[in-house]
Amino acid sequence: MAVEEPIRIDLEMREDFLSKLKYNPSECYQCGTCTATCPLNGIHEEKLTIRNVLHKAQVGMPADPLVWECTSCKLCETRCPREVDIVGSFQALRGYLYRKRELPTEYEQLLWNILEESNPMGEPKGARTSWMRELDIPVVDGKDTLFYVGTAAAYDPRLQNVANSMAKVMMRTGVDFGVLGKQEPASGEAVLEIGDEAFLDYLLEKNVEQFNDTGVKEIVVLSPHAYNIMKNLYPQYGLEAEVLHYTEYLDRMWSRGNLNFAHKFDMQVTYHDPCYLGRYNGVYDAPRNLIEGVPGVELVEMRDTKSNAMCCGGGGDQIYRNSEDGVRLSDLRVEQAADTGSVNMLTSCGYCIQNFEDSTKTTGKDVQINDVVELVLMSMEEKR
Ligand code: SF4
Ligand code: SF4
Structure with a gap:
């Protein structure tokens, strides 16, 4: 008869985990609702039993490496x-695993890339402004408004169009804004997800100093991921400017009558709420106000919407990992979009666009994916 290995209690991990919790561990009464809710458990063979992960960590059993699969x-x-702060608990466990160097191989390189090139993909710093194409956008010094483009939209050829569209919208409205150009830093969100606390601390101190030195009053951010960390964590490092997601910024302009929609459409669209904009920051109305403000556009909601929206699968740094075979969350979400009868799916996050466009190819669903700002720009352009 095989003798089972004794379970080793990792007291160091337990202490570390408990010290980082923002709730009393006894709050979790092991009902398992979380496990039944997690969308990954509908598509992965190996189940992420969240309540077990939390319970094991609380008693000092080895941290479950499945926490690396969470899309946060x-x-x-x-x-x-x-x-219960489940995502915060998972981040604490990821941080512990990171310090033991038990992390997905892609993430080691990702951290080096941020250190050396200021972006997770390792693209050259000098190419960070290629999203501007023909536009002549000044650096931000002496201006009130900074447009923070972010890594994905600065380098990814598809998402460059989103960044370019936002800049054009801002130019058309006559707002006096600038960018950081080749000096634009990584937001640090990818580092936060891995749990490298020392590096995150270093980055955020440096970034906040850089932003404060520009003297800007507001920072308009394209990515909900960068927006979330800048809005909620940067102030703890002394950030002085107000942080706005671009949908909030444009919604403000729209309500003041500063957006001029010249082109009238005749189409139905559906909208996907990015997790880091919706569930993390409660921004549900701003993108919808913009969509519904465009003449001739009818918004049809998907089955899971707003706080119930299904994740695209890109958060928690999953976007930087090699995608697996089999069904992905983005496939299911594109199917939900197609079920509305609309062929136009809008969102306001670069990771979502990347994943959904990929899923339209693998699922064969006839759905056109666009960012909200692309629709806004199209409607501002009179001749189409
Ligand atoms: S964390 Fe999960 S198991 Fe614990 S109380 Fe919340 S839903 Fe129930
Ligand atoms: S945050 Fe999302 S992916 Fe992570 S455990 Fe919760 S439901 Fe699952």
Whole structure:
């Protein structure tokens, strides 16, 4: 008869985990609602039993490496009857595993890339302004408004169009804004997800100093991921400017009558709420106000919407990992979009666009993916 290995209690991990919790561990009464909610458990063979992961960590059993699969979508938290900070708990475990160098191989390189080239993909710093194409956008010195483009939209050829569209919208409205150009830093969000606390601390101190030195009053951010960390963590490092997601910024302009929609459409669209904009920051109305403000556009909601929206699968740094075979969350979401009868799916996050466009190819669903700002620009352009 085989003798089972004794379970080793990792007291160091337990202490580390408990010290980082923002809730009393006894709050979790192991009901398992979180596990039943997690969308990954509908597509992965190996189940992410969230309540077990939390319980094992609380008693000092080795940290479950499945925490690296979490997309940090927060859907489980919205259903938890005890408001347990599940994503924060997972981040604490990731940080511990990182310090033991038990992390997905892609993430080691990602951290080096940020250190050396200021972006997770390792693209050259000098190419960070290629999204501007023909536009002549000044650096931000002496201006009130900074447009923070972010890594994905600065380098990815598809997302460059989103950044370019936003700059054009801002130019058309006559706002006096600038960018950081080749000096634009990584937001640090990718580092936060891995749990490299020392590096995150270094980055955020440096970034906040750089932003404060520009003297800007507001920072308009394209990516909900960068927006989330800048809005919620940067102030703890002394950030002085107000941080706005671009949908909030444009919604403000729209309500003041500063957006002029010249072109009238005749189409139905559906909208996907990015996790880091919706569930993390409660921004549900701003993108919808913009969509519904465009003449001739009818918004049809998907089955899972707003706080119930399904994740695209890109958060928690999953976007930087090699995608697996089999069904992905983005496939399911594109199917939900197609079920509305609309062939136009809008969102306001670069990771979502990347994943959904990929899923339209693998699922064969006839759905056109666009960012909200692309629609806004199209409607501002009179001749199309
Ligand atoms: S974290 Fe919340 S939902 Fe999950 S088992 Fe604990 S109490 Fe239940
Ligand atoms: S945050 Fe999302 S992916 Fe992570 S455990 Fe919760 S429901 Fe699952």
